[in-house]
Amino acid sequence: MIRLFNTLTRQEEAFSPSVDNTVRMYACGPTVYARAHIGNFRTFVCVDVLRRALKHVGGHGVRQAVNYTDVDDKTIAGAREAGVPLRDHTEQWIRVFREDSAALGIETPEETPRATDELNLRAMGDMILALEKNGHTYRRDGSIYFRIASFAQYGRLARLDRDGMQDGTSVDVDEYSKDDPRDFVLWKSPREGEPSWDYGTGPGRPGWHIECSAMSLRLLGAPPIDIHAGGIDLIFPHHENEIAQSEGATNQAFARVWVHVEHLFVEGEKMSKSLGNVYTLSEIAARGHRPSALRYLLLSSHYRKQLNFTWAGMDQAEEALRRFVDFLARLDTISGDSTSSRVGECVTRARADFRAALESDLNTAAALAAIFDLVRDVNAAIDAHDVSVVDAAAVRELFDEFDRVLGVISLRQAEDAQPPMPVEEIERAIQDRQAARQRRDFAAADRIRHELADRGVLLEDNPGGTRWKKK
Numbered sequence: 349m350i351r352l353f354n355t356l357t358r359q360e361e362a363f364s365p366s367v368d369n370t371v372r373m374y375a376c377g378p379t380v381y382a383r384a385h386i387g388n389f390r391t392f393v394c395v396d397v398l399r400r401a402l403k404h405v406g407g408h409g410v411r412q413a414v415n416y417t418d419v420d421d422k423t424i425a426g427a428r429e430a431g432v433p434l435r436d437h438t439e440q441w442i443r444v445f446r447e448d449s450a451a452l453g454i455e456t457p458e459e460t461p462r463a464t465d466e467l468n469l470r471a472m473g474d475m476i477l478a479l480e481k482n483g484h485t486y487r488r489d490g491s492i493y494f495r496i497a498s499f500a501q502y503g504r505l506a507r508l509d510r511d512g513m514q515d516g517t518s519v520d521v522d523e524y525s526k527d528d529p530r531d532f533v534l535w536k537s538p539r540e541g542e543p544s545w546d547y548g549t550g551p552g553r554p555g556w557h558i559e560c561s562a563m564s565l566r567l568l569g570a571p572p573i574d575i576h577a578g579g580i581d582l583i584f585p586h587h588e589n590e591i592a593q594s595e596g597a598t599n600q601a602f603a604r605v606w607v608h609v610e611h612l613f614v615e616g617e618k619m620s621k622s623l624g625n626v627y628t629l630s631e632i633a634a635r636g637h638r639p640s641a642l643r644y645l646l647l648s649s650h651y652r653k654q655l656n657f658t659w660a661g662m663d664q665a666e667e668a669l670r671r672f673v674d675f676l677a678r679l680d681t682i683s684g685d686s687t688s689s690r691v692g693e694c695v696t697r698a699r700a701d702f703r704a705a706l707e708s709d710l711n712t713a714a715a716l717a718a719i720f721d722l723v724r725d726v727n728a729a730i731d732a733h734d735v736s737v738v739d740a741a742a743v744r745e746l747f748d749e750f751d752r753v754l755g756v757i758s759l760r761q762a763e764d765a766q767p768p769m770p771v772e773e774i775e776r777a778i779q780d781r782q783a784a785r786q787r788r789d790f791a792a793a794d795r796i797r798h799e800l801a802d803r804g805v806l807l808e809d810n811p812g813g814t815r816w817k818k819k
């Protein structure tokens with residue numbers, strides 16, 4: 349059984365879903381005002397590994413929602429600066445996020461709601477009205493606030509001192525510090541240059557926190573949901589406020605297990621846009637690294653430990669992946685037919701160790717160590733001519749099992765199989781070269797061949813025509 353560290357209890361707990369075998373999980377998604385950086389992607393990759401482990405180690409079904417925060421202080425400011433409507437502005441960043449996620453091998457969740465979808469805004473309006481009915485709100489200057497003094501459990505997740513809470517003082521901004529817990533805004537009064545809706549609360553727009561409360565319960569069904577996840581910075585105020593809103597509105601527990609991913613750091617500081625120390629996938633590519641190496645790096649340490657990003661770390665990740673891929677290629681060369689118990693034992697041990705590591709609060713570092721042990725032992729057995737075709741198939745099968753959870757080796761192999769340049773461009777160049785040869789301009793034809801070779805594409809002339817392959 350998988351054990352997970354629950355931020356709510358500060359303890360590791362055996363996990364199983366509450367209703368049937370399907371885990372209902374919500375993870376806070378990106379605020380779509382810029383390209384997500386690799387710190388954000390540490391959280392999304394770890395949540396993806398959690399999702400895969402729940403399926404392939406826990407044997408559960410998963411119903412996961414990851415939202416796009418497409419209306420908040422930052423998205424509105426971004427759209428205004430760019431001079432485009434909010435939804436157009438956020439749409440482009442959603443597209444980039446989807447591309448980057450796919451490049452990093454992140455599985456698409458079952459639900460990817462946008463906060464400004466009509467059904468979601470309606471659910472937010474309904475939740476605020478329920479909170480109003482239950483006596484958790486007040487109105488001031490056209491905005492609606494959550495009165496934290498009305499909710500006795502406020503501060504339980506973040507372990508706040510109730511004495512520090514300031515009754516009746518309110519905060520309008522989405523983000524604020526833990527030293528300053530105040531009544532937070534649920535619905536903001538209309539302002540010049542801001543979008544405005546009315547779903548029963550009066551005109552205005554939602555605060556950030558109400559979005560996740562309303563969307564998670566709308567999409568995942570009756571509370572409590574099984575798992576709520578996000579980066580560690582979201583514990584306060586975002587998740588504390590989500591609990592207050594959801595529980596204040598439904599009078600039921602909101603989420604059973606809270607999973608928080610530690611930060612990615614650069615030179616001792618949290619990677620964040622406001623500090624200006626961010627890298628995106630394009631900087632990773634510009635340094636000659638592929639997304640699979642970043643995925644490897646991000647999952648190579650335990651999700652609850654801080655991880656310091658360095659280029660040397662990226663080189664090591666490349667090296668580790670190369671070892672895996674070379675090892676799999678070596679397995680393909682095996683032709684012996686005497687099955688040895690030695691490899692069988694290695695396979696059994698590695699399978700058990702890998703599983704135990706992931707069951708232990710998703711210890712991916714230990715899971716990778718189990719794979720490296722297997723690689724070392726099987727390499728030694730191959731050196732001793734002690735591996736058969738059947739053994740090799742069993743090892744390969746185990747690697748497939750590993751990779752269903754880690755999603756990194758298949759990603760590297762898919763990258764390897766990708767053409768070095770767009771196929772249409774290659775085909776156009778082949779046609780141009782053909783035309784040059786027909787008009788007997790062999791210098792031009794050669795030039796095209798060389799240009800393609802420089803870009804990693806080799807041409808092979810056959811009687812049936814010209815074929816290309818990767819260099």
Ligand code: AMP
Nearest residue numbers: 378379387388390391578579611612619
């Ligand atoms: P945002 O787009 O700012 O709402 O953040 C999206 C997700 O990335 C949230 O779950 C954040 O907690 C998480 N996040 C932000 N910065 C980092 C970081 N440096 N390391 C890991 N996760 C982060």
Ligand code: ZN
Nearest residue numbers: 376377560586
């Ligand atoms: Zn959220």
